[in-house]
Amino acid sequence: MAAQLLQGRAAKTSQLYKDPHNPHLYLDRARLHEQLGFPDLAAADAYRALSLLESVVDPEGCEFHARRRVKDPVEGVTPPQTQTGVPIEGEQQEEKEDDDDDGTVGVTLEEYNSLISEVYTILVRGLMRCGCYRDAYEFGVRGIGLIRQLVHDTANSAAHVALDEQMERIKEIYKSRTAAEGNIELDAIDSARLPAQGSARRVLYPWNTQEPDRRSPEELEFLNKRLEKVAPKCEVRAVALPALHDSTAPENADADTEVSVQLGLFAKEDIAADEIILRETSLLTATNRLHDDLCDACNAPLPELSAAEPPVACEGGCADTIFCSQDCHDTAQQVYHGAICGLEDGLESIGKDIPDPKDKADYLYLLLLGRALAMSATQDVHALDLPEVKYIWGDFHDFDIDAFVNGGDQTKTDASGTPPDFSLPFSFQLNILQPTRFLEEMEIDPYASLPRYDTWVLNTLYAKFRGTASGRLSTWDGGPELCAVHPLWCLANHSCDPNVRWEWGGEITFRARTNEEKAIWTRTLPNGQVESKPAGAGGIRKDTEILNHYCDIGLPVKERREWACGALGGNCRCDRCQWEALEV
Numbered sequence: 001m002a003a004q005l006l007q008g009r010a011a012k013t014s015q016l017y018k019d020p021h022n023p024h025l026y027l028d029r030a031r032l033h034e035q036l037g038f039p040d041l042a043a044a045d046a047y048r049a050l051s052l053l054e055s056v057v058d059p060e061g062c063e064f065h066a067r068r069r070v071k072d073p074v075e076g077v078t079p080p081q082t083q084t085g086v087p088i089e090g091e092q093q094e095e096k097e098d099d100d101d102d103g104t105v106g107v108t109l110e111e112y113n114s115l116i117s118e119v120y121t122i123l124v125r126g127l128m129r130c131g132c133y134r135d136a137y138e139f140g141v142r143g144i145g146l147i148r149q150l151v152h153d154t155a156n157s158a159a160h161v162a163l164d165e166q167m168e169r170i171k172e173i174y175k176s177r178t179a180a181e182g183n184i185e186l187d188a189i190d191s192a193r194l195p196a197q198g199s200a201r202r203v204l205y206p207w208n209t210q211e212p213d214r215r216s217p218e219e220l221e222f223l224n225k226r227l228e229k230v231a232p233k234c235e236v237r238a239v240a241l242p243a244l245h246d247s248t249a250p251e252n253a254d255a256d257t258e259v260s261v262q263l264g265l266f267a268k269e270d271i272a273a274d275e276i277i278l279r280e281t282s283l284l285t286a287t288n289r290l291h292d293d294l295c296d297a298c299n300a301p302l303p304e305l306s307a308a309e310p311p312v313a314c315e316g317g318c319a320d321t322i323f324c325s326q327d328c329h330d331t332a333q334q335v336y337h338g339a340i341c342g343l344e345d346g347l348e349s350i351g352k353d354i355p356d357p358k359d360k361a362d363y364l365y366l367l368l369l370g371r372a373l374a375m376s377a378t379q380d381v382h383a384l385d386l387p388e389v390k391y392i393w394g395d396f397h398d399f400d401i402d403a404f405v406n407g408g409d410q411t412k413t414d415a416s417g418t419p420p421d422f423s424l425p426f427s428f429q430l431n432i433l434q435p436t437r438f439l440e441e442m443e444i445d446p447y448a449s450l451p452r453y454d455t456w457v458l459n460t461l462y463a464k465f466r467g468t469a470s471g472r473l474s475t476w477d478g479g480p481e482l483c484a485v486h487p488l489w490c491l492a493n494h495s496c497d498p499n500v501r502w503e504w505g506g507e508i509t510f511r512a513r514t515n516e517e518k519a520i521w522t523r524t525l526p527n528g529q530v531e532s533k534p535a536g537a538g539g540i541r542k543d544t545e546i547l548n549h550y551c552d553i554g555l556p557v558k559e560r561r562e563w564a565c566g567a568l569g570g571n572c573r574c575d576r577c578q579w580e581a582l583e584v
């Protein structure tokens with residue numbers, strides 16, 4: 001059953017590649033995504049259908065217009081009818097008149113009327129399922145208003161009934177978050193008080209053919225060749241780590257038997273204390289500071305104007321894009337800036353200057369996504385094939401798609417109404433709307449570029465960034481302002497008793513800890529007595545794993561676990577944590 005739906009999805013996607021402005025096809029694929037258990041992807045497709053359909057009633061206000069193919073571009077035959085593409089009276093005649101050279105015709109008002117209600121229903125249902133209640137509410141109100149204009153007998157309109165049902169749920173959620181009581185009107189809801197951020201599945205999509213088998217000897221050899229240049233004394237090896245997913249749930253506190261085989265960095269030879277063992281630069285970086293005094297490429301501070309080698313301006317005339325050196329300028333042109341050179345004005349406004357400090361970190365991931373899109377467009381490669389992205393850890397969770405399709409877990413939700421295995425932060429803004437804006441500002445048609453920038457690709461990028469990016473906090477307000485993915489550095493696993501320190505300026509480094517820098521283990525016994533373990537020796541012995549730290553190791557165990565939980569995917573179970581938490 002799942003196999004059939006997946007085949008249907010693949011076929012629909014191929015049709016979309018040839019007919020990318022056809023809202024019928026997006027709606028068809030949205031239905032399939034919904035049935036396959038991906039409400040986030042269903043919402044994204046429904047939104048594409050909606051945006052294209054809006055061009056039917058407001059052609060002037062839309063950049064991209066809904067059109068559908070009537071002839072196969074290669075064979076010159078009419079493609080198979082879509083599920084929603086029911087023949088419409090007078091269609092043949094109209095097609096003749098409208099069909100221009102590219103074999104497409106404009107979508108008609110009748111088609112608009114036949115699609116729009118279901119488009120709203122799937123969009124709202126998808127956003128609700130992901131917990132993106134604010135946008136679900138906004139689209140729900142718009143959808144209901146529109147259906148009332150189109151349909152006289154709303155009680156018998158399936159779409160109206162479905163949207164009404166969702167809006168009743170919104171009212172309950174709203175009441176649970178505010179002091180509102182009793183019967184509230186839909187228009188009395190202040191949408192700003194509804195959560196915009198929800199979540200989606202964090203999975204290796206069944207159709208993702210870009211992901212390498214990172215543990216195969218060939219891929220390990222390839223990674224080690226790359227590592228040789230930045231960390232000649234280190235090696236990438238497979239390592240069995242405790243599986244931490246769900247380890248924050250109390251019932252799983254003792255679940256210490258499961259392992260997750262991943263990659264890690266190891267010392268190939270003895271390393272002296274205080275020795276720098278890794279130096280890596282990356283252009284996959286992002287900052288949310290407007291008009292920055294950092295290099296656009298590597299984020300190192302810019303030299304003084306009077307320096308012997310002063311900062312270098314963008315040769316294409318981007319006024320706010322400055323590089324610390326000619327080298328960075330030239331590399332940037334080849335790696336990410338080429339495709340966006342001259343487009344700075346439109347792009348600058350996306351994702352910066354975020355009023356709510358709570359959203360800053362999430363918007364930094366969006367900016368990182370923007371940089372990855374620019375890299376992909378400049379280098380003309382699929383975003384998931386970029387060397388900075390391809391081999392990094394995505395922390396994907398298992399998803400039994402057959403069980404889902406057969407009705408296995410359709411009803412499971414947690415207190416917020418979202419299924420508990422939805423662990424990838426997801427919102428309409430960050431995963432659907434703003435990436436589309438990025439593409440449009442980059443002068444890329446977001447529909448025609450579906451093979452490269454489909455929503456599942458963006459979700460996969462987000463999953464990878466969220467598991468691996470390092471961040472730097474602002475000295476002004478302590479909020480996150482800079483983040484980067486260093487694809488080899490991020491192969492090192494975490495310990496609260498690490499053997500390296502990391503520092504990030506223009507490049508990121510690992511330096512072996514000295515005796516004085518090693519952690520001292522401390523715990524309080526049930527009788528109140530405080531017990532300590534002397535710190536281990538600095539330096540790193542051959543064949544030892546290089547252990548980084550994803551949180552401040554000076555904190556007590558409870559706080560450390562809270563801080564590192566997001567990056568680790570669960571509660572830390574390193575030797576020090578277990579000893580300090582009296583678990584061993």
Ligand SMILES: C[S@@+](CC[C@H](N)C(=O)[O-])C[C@H]1O[C@@H](n2cnc3c(N)ncnc32)[C@H](O)[C@@H]1O
Nearest residue numbers: 241242262263393468490491492493494567568
């Ligand atoms: C930045 S990646 C580290 C490299 C990763 N192991 C790989 O194969 O690419 C972070 C992920 O590694 C795993 N990890 C790192 N340190 C760990 C630890 N001490 N215990 C269990 N898992 C750990 C977690 O799954 C986490 O999400």
